[in-house]
Amino acid sequence: MSDLIVYGNDFNFMPLPKLTEFEIDIFMQIISELNENRELELFFMDLAYEIWTKKHQSAKETLENFYKLADKLLSFKVKYSVKNKHYAFICFEKLELIDEDPDPRIKIKAQEDFYELITNLQMGFTKFELKEFMSLSGKYTKTLYRLLKQFRNTGLLKIDWSEFCKIMNIPESYKQADIDKRILNPAIKELSAEQNLFTNEKKTIFKNLTYKKIKDPKGRGRGGKVIGIEFYFTPEPKRDELKEMIENLARTEKEMEKNSGREPKIHILTGEEVTELTAYISRHFQLKNQEYGGYDTCKIKDLKYIDKDNKKMVWGLMLNQENYKEFEMFFDSIAHMKNALKLD
Known part of the structure; x- marks a missing residue:
């Protein structure tokens, strides 16, 4: 498996299907392999080993969870707009699991437009270490991590509130207090904490990470409608x-x-x-x-x-x-x- 994930920035603003933490890790590993060829053949246990051991699941349980992910991926559709063009397409054309003991294999083929969206780096790209991503806890933390990594050299992410909720897959039933308590505060705490990810040397993924909700200036009082959110952190050294x-x-x-x-x-x-x-x-x-x-x-x-x-x-x-x-x-x-x- 690739040590790095590199993809075009448009992918960050594309809402993923409602995946579990396990499914997100598998999905991002598949994305990491989409570089030279849109049709992949991977050994299942190579794909799932880190998750399998992390979750202490049996091989059978891991395989059953993948069947559930396969259904979601094959029905995964994209809708997005660029200037005056609007796109809608499925992301994967085929997913085949060859259940041969002891090494089951997966064949998966990305749809051409989705493959282009992932591999087109000319308009900017996001990159990060796969192990770092997989070490994070929770699907919301992982999604916020991807968003922030795009802005690693500026230390500032500004985004419309409705778009943020769509990308993060936040339930419509959540109130602002629920979002702070269940999503934002735990994610900020983990992403800004010192961690031993690969060596004995401690590392902070996003230093001094904070956020601020932007409210409609036309609203009244302190309970005005939230229209945006901004994240601030110490930027990484800027490089070409x-x-x-x-x-x-x-x-x-x-x-x-x-x-x-x-x-x-x-x-x-x-x-x-x-x-x-x-x-x-x-x-x-x-x-x-x-x-x-x-x-x-x-x-x-x-x-x-x-x-x-x-x-x-x-x-x-x-x-x-x-x-x-x-x-x-x-x-x-x-x-x-x-x-x-x-x-x-």
Whole structure:
């Protein structure tokens, strides 16, 4: 399983189905694997081991709980809007459990639009450690954690109250006092406490974490209607993470060249061997449509060095996102590819 979860920010503002804590952990592990391929095959006990041991469940109980999750995932629908476009689609096309003793396996296929929503990092992305996420208690704490991680470099999250309640899946029957007592205060306490997550060294996930409800200024008295909520915490040092990722991958490639013959470095997200091409996979570009005019949005699905006509070239597998057709492209070098596709 991947050590990191990385996904496009739009996913944070998409209400999940009403999942239990166990189901959320499984679901996020599946999300962590959606990087190179929207169709996955995973060993069930690899997927559920941390939860299985944490909850002290038998393998049979864990498997039964997964059956319940499968029903929710296959009926999981998304509705969201971007500018003047409105989207509605299912998230998973297929989920198959192959119950073979002693290693049951899971096959799951993400729907194309949902896969794109998760893997499109060009408009900003959220990342965090899977073990840290799974160490948290309660579904509300886990959801708030994801939201706050998006704003880790600013230390400020402002959100409309109705949208916040929808994302958090807060029951409509809860009064403000119930939300404070049952949801916000326990979550704030855990997320701002010192914890021994991975080593003997203590760590605070969000330092100085607090919140403030925003009330309608037109309301009367102290009991005005809540229209928003703001969270404040000490921000993490700001970095250009995408640039840093590219630089780190390029540095790794140089080290690999110097240490030829040694064991290659493996990309932490994909499990594939790291090359200087890795940073450009999943990037988007515009390609002129020769038949209809205008430009189609395309995505780089894979890049490799190949020998073609006795010459080392860059081979690319591309996806036209207008018609979902794949096609190949060839480049003399990375510089040629960046120039041809107008990549920064």
